[in-house]
Amino acid sequence: MTLDDEIQQALINIGMKPTEAAEIVNYEKTKKTHQLRRIARYFPHFNNFIVERISDQQDKKPRLDEKIVLPSEGIPFEVFTVCNLGKNASIHLVDIEETILQSMRIIRRECKMAGCSSYRVPPLIISRLARGGKTTALMALFDALKSSAEFLPIIVSFNSSANFDLVDDENNEETILRAIATQFYNNLPFKPNEIVFDKAKVLAFLDEAGKSFSGGVVLLIDELNALSRPLDRAGARFLQKEFLDHPNRYLVFTSHVLMTLESNYKNLDELLGTVSSRTYRTVHMPQCFDLNELRKMPRCAALTKSFVSLCSGIPSLIYSVTSLREEALSDRFARIGLIVDAHEEKQVLMDFLSEILSGERREGSTCRRFDVLSSLLSVEKIQWPMMYIGCICRLFVTCDPCLFIGCLICSDLLTYSKTEQGGKDWEVIVTVATVIRSLYSKLRGTSGPFHICPVRTFPNVECISTVLPTLPEVMEIISSFFLTADTPTILIVSLGYDKFADFDLLVCYGCSTNQFVCDGYQMKLSRAFPKRDIPKCIRTGFLFRGKAPARNNMKAGWQYLSENDMIDFLGFSLAPLIPTCYGEISDADDFE
Helix, strand or coil: HHCCCHHHHHHHHHCCCCCHHHHHHHHHHHCHHHHHHHHHHCCHHHHHHHHHHHHHHHHHCCCCHHHHHCCCCCCCCCCCCCCCCCCCHHHHHCCCCCHHHHHHHHHHHHHHHCCCCCCCCCEEEEECCCCCCHHHHHHHHHHHHHHHHEEEEEEEECHHHHHCCCCCCCCHHHHHHHHHCCCCCCCCCCCCHHCCHHHHHHHHHHHHCCCCCCCEEEEEEECHHHCCCCCCHHHHHHHHHHHHHCCEEEEEEEECCCCCCCCCCCHHHHHHHHCCCCCCCCCCCCCCCCCCHHHCCCCCCCCCCHHHHCCCCCHHHHHHCCCCCCCCCHHHHHHCCCCCCHHHHHHHHHHHHHHHHHHHHCCCHHHHHHHHEEEEEEEEECCCCHHHHHHCCCCCCCCCHHHHHHHHHHHHHHHHCCCCCCCCCHHHHHHHHHHHHHHHHHHHCCCCCCCCCCCCCCCCEEEEECCCCHHHHHHHHHHHHHHCCCEEEEEEECCCCCCCCCCEEEEEEEEECCCCCEEECCCCCCCCCCCCCCCCCCCEEEEECCCCCCCCCCCCCCCCCCCHHHHHCCCCCHHHHCCCCCCCCCCCCCCC
């Protein structure tokens, strides 16, 4: 039996298929050095044979130190051989200037602090949902860094579109180094996974190249989460040591979800509390509700306000669906395959509603499973796009008000988004906020929308729609409902008759008797200001409009909400959807 046969039989004996064992032994076919090294660990007495095989194999691969000649003027990075992200990808998007300005300020400040023993330099993370503009922002930042002539930017990508293959048994440090090594080539003459590199030489190249730039070297990594989440110990320590703690170097990376470089391990100093944890920096990400600006993007001339609201004004998300004709947001959500089990519905819903309203991100929250659909605005602030709020609410199958929210957003608002509907999106937004506030009262014991119920009541929440044309007819339905109600309940009545007088939504509270209170909301942007006093059956009328008239024109019983009032009511995620322009409001309308 030859040595090859002996190794092959040994591999079969430990459970490997004969074909796999044969491929490993036949190194000319597999060219998988990591598998040969694994054999050497399992079979020490074959070590010399394996080392010979590895040596033979590596001799046939291009080596980084043989191929790279460091130019006297510095390393050229004009061609992106691995990332293949496309140049000037930001030219079709809006509101990206502030993202770049903030990023450049952070990079200039933090690069100066690198190497300071008393300060733990934080990386800059750009975290947003898929198609949220992360890659575009990173490319625009690359261009800005390069144009500044202060920095040497190096960009690598683990985005699926970059075609950068991961290698089995390669730790995160080795993968990142291999990705960096590929960027030393203008035209890569071989596959990235065939590179054999020397870590010391790669870092030496960075040092030498960085000498020509006053600001230093900035590593930009697209979709670091696609490599590993969290990073393994080797990868995390490498990025910290070489790009955060090293003088004149810095790290910027994008991720679908928040990931730090220390979430998976703590060194002794951190455990003892002698060194603080490393935090991270964030920047403004593009968000725009100006139709004129958004319609300048290719094939977006017919864009509607409702669709902008669905996408929460995220230009790249709008662009991907409208211009690039990519899959619908609901289809993308379904493909992710998120679920909420029945036994955890209450806690997950409570956490989710809390973040929608407050924007406060809590690391241990049960809704961290939804992070891939969110936007990280700051260290502790998170925002949920309108469309994905609707999709997530549909996961709570035993909660009828959640299904009502899902229908409003994923059905009604989606329908309105296909045509110009005079302010119908604003009606949906206020109604969704009302249901969310009511559900939060049920789960947390708050006083509900505009303090309609006592605290710690924990009322049920019911939602109904009606097309009845007059208030007396609708009040009869409400009275009948509370006659049979056996628990405290917030009842939300959506008024579907287009010309209903005075109100678009009624919000009521009562408990087990015919005694109840009722508020009326008006939010149609096509209406004139209220022209009647509030009827006796209504406690208060709330006008969700801008440009409120002088106080002496206000009808009795109405409260005209200011912009700050509406922001407080809508909560953190929905507040940006307040219309930026209400238009001129007429003195009269044809509503009954």
